[in-house]
Amino acid sequence: MARTNPIYTGLPTTIFEVMSLLAREHGAINLGQGFPDTDGPESVRRVAADALLEQSNQYPPMLGAPELRQAVAAANARFHDITVDWKTEILVTSGATEALSDCMAALLTPGDEVILFEPLYDCYLPLVRRAGGVPKLVRLSPPGWELDVAALEVAFSPRTKVVLLNNPMNPAAKVFTAAELGAIAALVVRHDAIAICDEVYEHIVFDGRRHLPLMSFPGMAERTVRIGSAGKTLSLTGWKVGYVTAPPALLDPIAKAHQFTTFTTPPNLQKAVAFGLNQDDAYFAGLARDLEGKRDRLSAGLGRLGFAMAPAEGTYFVVADIAGLTAEDDVSFCRRITIEAGVAAVPLSAFYDKDGPTNFIRSALPSAMRCWTRRSSGLHP
Ligand code: PMP
DSSP: OOSSOTTTTTOOOOHHHHHHHHHHHTTOEEOSSSOOSSOOOHHHHHHHHHHHHHSOOSOOOTTOOHHHHHHHHHHHHHHHOOOOOHHHHEEEESSHHHHHHHHHHHHOOTTOEEEEEESOOTTHHHHHHHTTOEEEEEEOOTTTOOOOHHHHHHHOOTTEEEEEEESSBTTTTBOOOHHHHHHHHHHHHHTTOEEEEEOTTTTOBOTTOOOOOGGGSTTOGGGEEEEEEHHHHTTOGGGOOEEEEOOHHHHHHHHHHHHTTTOOOOHHHHHHHHHHHTSOHHHHHHHHHHHHHHHHHHHHHHHHHTOEEOOOOBSSEEEEEOTTTOSSOHHHHHHHIIIIISEEOEEGGGGSSSSOOSSEEEEEOOSOTHHHHTTGGGGOO
């Protein structure tokens, strides 16, 4: 008998951790990990600092502090015209990752099939498998990342329980179109499935796009779980504060999973995130504008260095094709530029279950192109 669970035993450490370690070892600038290189608003951090000293630090309510649940409900209404009852349809978690874990534990029964889109955020497959779910993968292909609706249709079966959609999508930097979302929603409804929507980058969409939650499509409100993250929305990734919006029948078991996972989330951070979500529209517009500027600068600069850039419509990332620069694969290229050029990115193949393309890399958006050109001679073989 195996002494430890085979799903986690031998699982490699996440690529982010591996590249971050290598970056530290070689003094490289780390554009591998998914976090901004500037901190979130000082006003928000000050609320957290003051609350740490002035309010209770004991367990807050299991579902989350009322003021944060109210703020999440208000943000749903303000930005997406989604009206929910904050008392029964909002849950605060310790990051979107915990929310995803709670969802898998609460919604899946062993043998249930889960449809996911590749390339995918790396915690999805272990979480699905640990809950006994059976992944069914639908692949999107660079550089356009268009959804093949026929392939999605084929992935459904009578055992399909969940479709897990990440929009805007990490690592592809894709924002699903209204037509694609409409097609996904229609299939989810037709097969009486549940959609789990990881929308942590909901406020990071570019070029005048608007984020369209799958929850707002016809027939979806009663079958959708929508997940957000203060880490992304407030540029405070280390805080790990997430929030779930779902109809009561789905939220209730998810909250029970949360109850026996983390139970609560630090109360001072909840208060500060409530303050952060209630900021005026200028903050949210500024977040997207700032990252859009970084996207433009990085895409243009990498283009000049000889990378072929995939379109980047949202998120913290750009994807670059290295085939024009080198014959090596993405993993060895990323290792080499970390050591020789002093900049770390992550290989895109790490975001596939197996047999992903090996000629793409993902870079986070830095504030200054200096990051990529500092020792750019090292980029060339
Ligand atoms: N989902 C996606 C698609 C992400 O990119 C990330 C963070 N990199 C998360 C979830 C995790 O969010 P959190 O830090 O709030 O757990």
